[in-house]
Amino acid sequence: MLDAFFQPNSVAIIGASSTPGKLGYTVLANVIESGFRGGIYPINPGATEIYGHQAYASVLDLPEIPDLGVIVIPAKYVASALRDCGEKGIPAVVIITAGFREASVEGAEREAELIEIAKQYNIRIIGPNCLGLIDTYTPINATFAAGTPPQGKIAFMSQSGALQTAILDWSLATDDLAFSKFVSLGNKADVSEIDLMEAWADDPDTRVILAYVEGVPSGQKFMQVAREVSRKKPILMLKSGVTESGSRAVSSHTGSLAGSEAAYDAAFFQSGILRMDSLQELFDNARAFANQPLLQGDRIAIITNAGGPGILATDMLERKGMHLARFEKETTEALNAVLPEAASAHNPVDVLGDALADRYAKAIEIVAKDPNVDGLLCIVTPQAMTDVPATARLVGEMCEDIDKPILGAFMGGARAKEGEDILATYKIPNYKFPEQAASAFAAMRDYRIARDRPDAEYVTFDVDKEAVEETFAKVRAEGRVQIGELEAQAVGKAYGIRLPGSQLAETADQAVEIAGKFGYPVVLKIASPDILHKTDVGGVKVGLQTAADVRDAFDLIVYRAQRYVPDARIWGCLVQEMVATDGMEVLVGMSRDAQFGPLVTFGLGGILVEALKDVTFRVAPFGKQDAEEMLDEIRAHSLLRGVRGKPPADREALAETLLRIGQMVTDFPEIVEMDINPLMVYDSGRGAIALDMRLVLKS
Template sequence: GNMADVSETELLRAWGDDSESRVILIYVEGLPDGQEFMQVAREVSRKKPIVAIKSGVTASGSRAVSSHTGSLAGSEAAYKAAFQQAGVLRAESMEALFDFARAFAYQPLPRGDRICIVTNAGGPGILATDALEHANMQLPHLSSGTVEALTSSLPGEASVANPVDLLGDASAQRYEMALELTLKDENVDGLLVIITPQAVTDIEETAHAIGRVVKNTDKPVLACFMGESRVRAGIDLLQEYGVPSYPFPERAAEALAAMNAYVRAQQVPQEKIERRDVDSDTVRQLFDRVRSEGRVSIGDSEARGILVAYGLPVPESRLAKTPEEAIKIADEIGYPVVLKIASPDILHKTDVGGVKLNLGSAEDVRDAFDLIVYRAQRYVEGAYIWGCLVQEMVPKGREVLVGMSRDPQFGPLVAFGLGGIYVEALKDVVFRVAPFGAQEADEMIHEIRAYPLLDGIRGEPRADHEAMVDSLLRISQLVTDFPEIVELDINPLVVFDEGRGAVALDMRLILAPAGESGSQE
């Protein structure tokens, strides 16, 4: 009980080599060692499907998990990322968990996402169509040969498109003929057969007909026998033939989508994570100094050294302790410039009015310096003020966020999303557990809702995709190299047009206190 001596990961490793099982189901409350789980799951999911359901995804559910087993539930974002990276399929309910399991256990995997529907009722066929498309499955056009064969064999009122509607008076023989023809079609990767009990429907004989066809195909066939007690005998017969039946077309469609998701995951080659050439010694020295001073927060002026050490471009900037120094630096950098408050006690500079943009003259710099320092001292009483950071004004680009928070179970959880001041309101952010490779970084960029803005809309040039991938990989390496990093935000990372790179404008970083590590024990 409560994983006293056996964990999910150990069972996973054992069942991965079990020749008597075709699919593994997991109920997860918490994982003591998330990284080990991911490593084992990656290996096992290459052998057979793993379907998991995670409880404790809400705040109340998380508290219930803690009181139940004493384990941390972990963040929903971390589990979503970890399951995806490890090839684990996620079921959102116990019903879906067993729906997926039956499909994997009894039917062959599809070669692709093209599904044909055969039905004796138009309504359920349309619902199945909607469900499959919502699950990102395809309803292909049947080949001309299949259409001609169906047309010559079916009543004139029948539909020979996909879905194939056999009409309410469809016999078992009509079903058998339609299934054989559609399953032979090269445009079809799998089939969903629907039956509703009507006046002349022979449920048992139709189940036998489906079973005979399934014996002679290597494509998955799922059934939807609607009608509960009136179709129970047929469902029992289908079970003998190894054909899962679902009471509603939506559930069958979700099971087919799960099978396709597993196949697609297997087609992605396992990535080798390549390390970049970085200066980790400089970062180590900075962290040691900050922690020796009893601090855990690192603001923009200090963080520049970290970014440079890990190969992330930053705008030219220097620290000024007085207005006169700021003017001298601005003259050397060239106008216009930006002024930012520099203080280890102020991480969110815009919240205290600590940033001034587009300063075009010495007078503007002097006035901005005095105003920024005054606001910082007023709004953050007792804050230690180093001065102001004078920074070159960077050209306009797309603003994105690259961040990290350390999950207690999975470790460094890297975030990517639309940046700027609206990131918390829009919550257009995706996550991956570090370390990861270029393929995962590329998928992160494509997964945010705002991706069309990065890809270029209405004639706008595409943002530099390669620069975003490179930035994600460098941050992944940084937070893996230094487990004492608890939180990190680069916001914004300004991404220019394709081929022109990206610049990290602002970064804040939180360390674990001296003597502690942010990594899981």
């Protein structure tokens, strides 16, 4: 529990100053001016009184044990101050000071010392290199920010303190962006997103959790905790560093290791986290979650005094997979009875440009009662006759008795601002443009789906782990980490992956003999631990019909391999039975992400995978529903269901293959890369067969 941070009985500011403009002065002033009701202890050996409070030389001299310490002294003295906190018994410390891991090698060593001290004394740390923290309900503002945000239901954590100062300033300029908690994580030497999600899961003052992250720790634990917390309240996250240059910036900014873009997408989805694409989207959606009841469906009614904005909202709703509500006959009749003849009683409801507040009120009252309506969007453009304040006030009063989410789009500038302020008093979020409101509705729909998604149904297959261990031991004994097709087939077989009959031929004569056993036609592939992409060196021949074909192909393949990769170890050729070619080529692969672990890939296979990159991902282990969903997430999913007379693919066999691979890469964390390309999948009931498979082990 992190109660000592957010509900301390008293706080010590180590490095408090009486000089305005200094960090220690600002932090102390913020604590005092935020209305904190507990004891406040400035720590400064050179002062006896600061800002009206008795000062002390050390926390060891305090008359009581504070719950919270805030350190704002130079980096080289922080370790000593933290040790004093430990000796005193202070359980929670915010280290605002910079100059640690983010700054230099020496700073990283200092941070490591802080971690050791914290472990020794069982202290929880937020920071270092952070803005501090705010709890608007305690209340306490232990930051060096310029002001305290309005009290609300949004809990916000961020790795960037500078970003938070801008958000804070934004909140002070508006009435509907209000916070319960406001925490700068800094370098995350101890307290991380995981800890705060757990702490805020049951916080009665918080309805929605927001986070700006540059990297996350302990990926698998992060996913587990996020899944549990997202069942209780929405988690919205903005992940930066998603481009190559952005990733480099992350490392230089906080020293965080940025995981791959695909891994974050998969991990957030599997955890029930809603991933945001921008700060604007993050806070637009947060305001809807914080102030309105949860959307129970995806059917939205639009009430507007202008046709254009209503159409824009409709377009955005449809792009987001939402629907315009279809009114009951009684609803349309009731609207026709109260609206002018030129108005539209169908969705979007156009109350016309001369509509006053009472016309909006009548339309809202009627539409809100329709059982087909899950949410309402009220659009107001400031036309000549529009009474914006009166309309906002009447809409707000009516909506207090409606248990469906209502969002406003009072458009414009100066005239819209008064209406926006009035709506805020009724907890109705207002958006400058109707598309923003439509997107917020979509986010509410997405959260409901994510929250109600059943827990993963894990499947465990009976496999031969010992056979895999023996193969890996042999490979490592030879000083290799790359596993070619011959050995990879043994691994696949041990995990129940269906494979074509194959046998190694060291000579052309052996190849002919093996081919005779399999029956023609056959396939020949170069067998070398140093050549994984066989087609790149002309190392594959298919459809060989005779012994002469096999003999000629063997000699040609070996010659090409020796020519293009002269240092490669050549074991011979793999003779493989020719499988039916009437299936569809897909890819199943895995790469091990630095943050989240095994990231399993599914998509179109063969040469198409590089050209089209039509793939989807899951972090293993994953359940049966995830495997089935992956089949529908690629752009070419319709091909798997059958098109132009072709029968549907064996989806059950595909899903089982994904689950078996997920189990394999979870069982063996030393596998860092793996792919089956192509996996030939046939029509329903005929299964799937791995035509080529390779693995790479951790070096």
